[in-house]
Amino acid sequence: MPEVTVTRRLTFNAAHRVHNPALSEAENDALFGKCNNPNWHGHNYVLEVSVTGEVSEKTGYVMDLGALKRLVNEQVVDRMDHRNLNVEVDFMRGIIPTTENIVVACWRVLEPAIRPARLTRLRLWETENNHVEYEGH
Amino acid sequence: MPEVTVTRRLTFNAAHRVHNPALSEAENDALFGKCNNPNWHGHNYVLEVSVTGEVSEKTGYVMDLGALKRLVNEQVVDRMDHRNLNVEVDFMRGIIPTTENIVVACWRVLEPAIRPARLTRLRLWETENNHVEYEGH
Amino acid sequence: MPEVTVTRRLTFNAAHRVHNPALSEAENDALFGKCNNPNWHGHNYVLEVSVTGEVSEKTGYVMDLGALKRLVNEQVVDRMDHRNLNVEVDFMRGIIPTTENIVVACWRVLEPAIRPARLTRLRLWETENNHVEYEGH
Amino acid sequence: MPEVTVTRRLTFNAAHRVHNPALSEAENDALFGKCNNPNWHGHNYVLEVSVTGEVSEKTGYVMDLGALKRLVNEQVVDRMDHRNLNVEVDFMRGIIPTTENIVVACWRVLEPAIRPARLTRLRLWETENNHVEYEGH
Amino acid sequence: MPEVTVTRRLTFNAAHRVHNPALSEAENDALFGKCNNPNWHGHNYVLEVSVTGEVSEKTGYVMDLGALKRLVNEQVVDRMDHRNLNVEVDFMRGIIPTTENIVVACWRVLEPAIRPARLTRLRLWETENNHVEYEGH
Amino acid sequence: MPEVTVTRRLTFNAAHRVHNPALSEAENDALFGKCNNPNWHGHNYVLEVSVTGEVSEKTGYVMDLGALKRLVNEQVVDRMDHRNLNVEVDFMRGIIPTTENIVVACWRVLEPAIRPARLTRLRLWETENNHVEYEGH
Numbered sequence: 001m002p003e004v005t006v007t008r009r010l011t012f013n014a015a016h017r018v019h020n021p022a023l024s025e026a027e028n029d030a031l032f033g034k035c036n037n038p039n040w041h042g043h044n045y046v047l048e049v050s051v052t053g054e055v056s057e058k059t060g061y062v063m064d065l066g067a068l069k070r071l072v073n074e075q076v077v078d079r080m081d082h083r084n085l086n087v088e089v090d091f092m093r094g095i096i097p098t099t100e101n102i103v104v105a106c107w108r109v110l111e112p113a114i115r116p117a118r119l120t121r122l123r124l125w126e127t128e129n130n131h132v133e134y135e136g137h
Numbered sequence: 138m139p140e141v142t143v144t145r146r147l148t149f150n151a152a153h154r155v156h157n158p159a160l161s162e163a164e165n166d167a168l169f170g171k172c173n174n175p176n177w178h179g180h181n182y183v184l185e186v187s188v189t190g191e192v193s194e195k196t197g198y199v200m201d202l203g204a205l206k207r208l209v210n211e212q213v214v215d216r217m218d219h220r221n222l223n224v225e226v227d228f229m230r231g232i233i234p235t236t237e238n239i240v241v242a243c244w245r246v247l248e249p250a251i252r253p254a255r256l257t258r259l260r261l262w263e264t265e266n267n268h269v270e271y272e273g274h
Numbered sequence: 275m276p277e278v279t280v281t282r283r284l285t286f287n288a289a290h291r292v293h294n295p296a297l298s299e300a301e302n303d304a305l306f307g308k309c310n311n312p313n314w315h316g317h318n319y320v321l322e323v324s325v326t327g328e329v330s331e332k333t334g335y336v337m338d339l340g341a342l343k344r345l346v347n348e349q350v351v352d353r354m355d356h357r358n359l360n361v362e363v364d365f366m367r368g369i370i371p372t373t374e375n376i377v378v379a380c381w382r383v384l385e386p387a388i389r390p391a392r393l394t395r396l397r398l399w400e401t402e403n404n405h406v407e408y409e410g411h
Numbered sequence: 412m413p414e415v416t417v418t419r420r421l422t423f424n425a426a427h428r429v430h431n432p433a434l435s436e437a438e439n440d441a442l443f444g445k446c447n448n449p450n451w452h453g454h455n456y457v458l459e460v461s462v463t464g465e466v467s468e469k470t471g472y473v474m475d476l477g478a479l480k481r482l483v484n485e486q487v488v489d490r491m492d493h494r495n496l497n498v499e500v501d502f503m504r505g506i507i508p509t510t511e512n513i514v515v516a517c518w519r520v521l522e523p524a525i526r527p528a529r530l531t532r533l534r535l536w537e538t539e540n541n542h543v544e545y546e547g548h
Numbered sequence: 549m550p551e552v553t554v555t556r557r558l559t560f561n562a563a564h565r566v567h568n569p570a571l572s573e574a575e576n577d578a579l580f581g582k583c584n585n586p587n588w589h590g591h592n593y594v595l596e597v598s599v600t601g602e603v604s605e606k607t608g609y610v611m612d613l614g615a616l617k618r619l620v621n622e623q624v625v626d627r628m629d630h631r632n633l634n635v636e637v638d639f640m641r642g643i644i645p646t647t648e649n650i651v652v653a654c655w656r657v658l659e660p661a662i663r664p665a666r667l668t669r670l671r672l673w674e675t676e677n678n679h680v681e682y683e684g685h
Numbered sequence: 686m687p688e689v690t691v692t693r694r695l696t697f698n699a700a701h702r703v704h705n706p707a708l709s710e711a712e713n714d715a716l717f718g719k720c721n722n723p724n725w726h727g728h729n730y731v732l733e734v735s736v737t738g739e740v741s742e743k744t745g746y747v748m749d750l751g752a753l754k755r756l757v758n759e760q761v762v763d764r765m766d767h768r769n770l771n772v773e774v775d776f777m778r779g780i781i782p783t784t785e786n787i788v789v790a791c792w793r794v795l796e797p798a799i800r801p802a803r804l805t806r807l808r809l810w811e812t813e814n815n816h817v818e819y820e821g822h
Contacts, residue, residue: 002271002274003274005269006237013454016453018745020744031743039498041424041425042426043455059157065267082445082446130750141789143784144817176361178289178357179314192783195708196705221311225313277548280542281544282541297606305606332431332434334507369608374610378550406555406610407553407555413684416682419677461681469568470580471566471644562727589700589727590726591698632725636722675698
C-alpha cells in the first residue's frame with residue numbers, strides 16, 4: 001500500500017517574551033533585543049501537523065483529518081491560543097518560548113497522543129518570514 | 138553536477154463525494170459526514186509537481202517547466218478540471234476520491250509519462266488547511 | 275464617533291453547474307462551456323462580510339466579530355458548505371449559481387438578518403483569480 | 412492629471428488584551444471572552460496605508476513609497492512593534508486596543524504627519540480572517 | 549437589477565527602470581535610487597481588472613470572465629509580459645514606468661476596448677508590499 | 686538535544702534573460718522562447734534559507750535569525766536586488782541565470798559563509814507557480 005503524508009494547518013494567537021531567567025537583564029537584552037520586551041509581544045502562529053501512513057482501503061484516508069484537528073486542538077492549540085506562552089502553558093513550563101522550543105514541546109505532547117498514527121513533521125510559522133520544522137530527532 | 142528539484146504549481150476545480158460503495162449509507166455517513174453528501178461538493182485543488190535531476194549545462198534547466206506544465210495538464214489536470222472525480226475521471230475509476238487517493242492516482246499516471254525525468258514528489262491541497270504529499274513509496 | 279468598516283472572512287466548499295434551464299443544451303454549452311458540465315464541478319469559496327458603523331465606546335467594537343461569524347455561518351455559510359448550489363440551497367432556488375448571483379442572494383439573506391448593524395459590502399472569491407463584490411445597489 | 416491611490420503594506424507584532432477598565436471583571440469576560448485574558452495574547456498585525464493624489468509628471472509617483480514607509484514606521488509601526496498595546500504605546504493611552512480603535516488611533520497620528528499628501532484609507536488585519544478599514548470619517 | 553463588480557486577476561513579469569530622461573543622472577539617482585539602475589531590474593506584476601454592471605438574467609454574469617481575460621491579455625498583459633516596460637511597450641512610450649503610470653496607461657487602453665462593459669477599477673501590485681489603484685478620474 | 690530546521694524568507698527584485706551565449710540566436714529562441722528576450726524581463730524572487738542544528742539551551746535558538754538575515758542579505762540578496770542577473774552579479778558570472786543556476790550559485794556563496802551553522806536547504810521562487818530547491822548535493 002502507498003504511504004502518504006497528510007498535513008493539517010491550524011492557527012493560534014499568543015503572547016510571549018524571549019527571555020532566559022538564568023541570565024542577567026543585560027545578557028537577555030544583548031541576546032534577544034526587542035523580543036525580550038518585559039511587557040510581552042505576540043504572534044499569529046501557524047502550525048502544520050503532518051502524519052504519515054498507508055492509505056486505508058476502506059476510507060481512502062491515512063487518518064481522519066477531522067479527528068486529527070480535534071486532537072491537535074485539544075492537546076496543544078487550545079492550550080496556547082489567546083495565552084501567554086511564558087506563564088500559562090503547562091507543557092512550556094521552564095522553556096524559553098522560541099519557535100524552536102515551542103515546536104519541540106508540541107512534538108513531545110502530540111507524538112504519543114496521535115499514536116498509533118505516526119507524527120512525522122511539525123512546521124511552525126511565527127511570522128510570514130520565519131518558520132521552523134521538527135521531525136522528532 | 139548539482140541535483141536540483143524543480144516544482145510547478147497547477148490548479149483545477151472539481152466536484153467529488155467521499156463515498157465507499159462497498160459500505161452502507163449509515164457506515165458512509167458515520168465515516169465521512171458532510172463529505173459524503175450524495176449531491177456532491179467541490180474544491181479548488183492545487184497540485185505541485187516536483188521533478189529532480191541534474192542541471193543541464195546547455196540550458197540551465199533540470200527540465201523545461203513549460204513542457205512539464207503541458208504534460209501535467211494533458212495527463213492529469215485537464216482530465217480532472219471542471220469534472221466530477223467520482224464519475225468522469227478514467228484514472229480514478231473505482232477509487233474513493235480522497236486527497237490521498239487522488240495524489241497516488243496522479244503519481245501512477247504522471248511517473249511513467251514524465252520519464253526519463255524523475256518525478257520525486259506530488260503535493261495536493263484540497264483546501265488552504267489540508268494537503269497531502271506522496272513520494273512514490 | 276468615527277465610522278469603521280469591519281470585515282470577517284469565511285470559507286465554504288460547494289458543487290455547482292452554471293446552467294440556465296430556460297435555454298437549450300447547445301445554448302448552455304455555448305454560453306458556459308466547461309462550467310456547464312452536467313456532472314458538476316466545485317470550488318473553495320471565500321466570503322468576506324463587511325459591516326460599517328460607529329465604534330462603541332464601551333467595547334471598542336463596531337460589532338462583535340464572533341457574533342457576526344455565528345450569524346453568517348447560520349444564515350448562509352452552513353447552508354452552502356459541502357452542498358450543491360443548484361439543488362440543495364433554498365435561498366438559491368431558481369437562480370443560476372454564478373458568483374454574481376450567489377453574492378446577491380447572500381446579501382438578500384444577510385442584510386435583514388444583520389440589522390440593526392449595517393451590511394455594506396460582500397466579496398466572494400470563486401478562485402484565486404476571480405471574485406465579485408456587491409454593495410446592495 | 413489622473414488621481415491614483417498608492418498603498419504600502421507594513422507589519423508589526425504586538426501583545427494586547429481587549430479590556431475596558433471601566434467595567435467589572437465579569438462584564439469584561441462576558442463581552443470579550445478569551446480576548447480579555449489578563450496575561451495577554453498577541454498578533455502579527457498587517458497595516459495597509461493608502462495615499463491618494465495626482466501623479467507627478469517629474470517622478471511618475473503620487474508619493475515616494477520609500478519616504479512613506481519611513482514616515483509610517485517612525486510615526487506608528489516602530490512604536491507598536493514588539494510592544495504591548497495596552498501599556499506601552501503613548502498614542503493608544505486610555506483606548507481599548509481593538510482593531511477598530513488601533514486603526515482610528517493610527518489615522519489620528521498619520522493624517523497630519525503625512526500632509527500635504529492625502530491619507531485616504533487605512534486597513535488593518537488582526538488575523539487572516541479579520542480586518543478593519545477606516546477612511547477618516 | 550442589482551449591480552455587481554466582477555474582478556479578474558492576471559499576472560505578468562517585466563523589466564523596467566524608473567528613469568526620467570529629462571533629468572540628469574544625479575537627479576535621477578537622487579529621486580529613484582536603486583530603482584534607477586541602468587541595467588534594469590524587474591517584477592512579477594499582478595493586475596486586477598474590475599468591471600461593474602447589472603447581472604444578466606440570461607447568464608447570471610456581469611460579463612463573461614473568460615472573454616474579459618482574453619481581452620485584457622490581448623490589450624495589455626501580452627504586450628508587457630516578458631518585456632522591458634521602458635523600451636518595448638508601445639502604449640508606455642515616453643512614460644516613466646512607475647506603477648502609477650503603468651496603471652493609468654493600462655486604463656487608457658482597456659477602458660475603450662472593454663466598452664460597452666464599464667471598467668471601474670484597476671489595481672496593480674509591483675511587490676507584495678506595494679500596490680496602486682486607479683478608477684479613471 | 687533535538688535538531689530543528691529554521692527558515693528565513695527574503696525577497697529581491699531582479700532583471701534577467703535566459704540566454705546561453707554559446708548557442709545561436711535561433712537555438713536560444715527555440716530553447717527559451719520569451720524568456721530569451723534581449724531587452725530583459727524580471728521577477729520578484731523569494732528565497733527561503735534553511736539552517737539545521739541543535740537548539741541552544743542558553744538561547745532556545747538554532748541560530749539567531751536576525752544574524753542569518755543580515756548575513757544572507759550581505760552575501761547574496763543585496764548583490765542581486767534591483768540588479769541584472771546576467772551582467773551585474775559577480776557570483777553569477779558566466780552562468781545562465783535560470784532559477785536552478787541561481788539557487789546553486791547562492792548555495793556556493795552561502796554555505797561557507799554560514800559555517801559553523803549548517804545550511805541544509807535553499808528554496809527559490811521565480812513566480813507563484815515555479816520554484817526550485819537545492820540541498821547541496
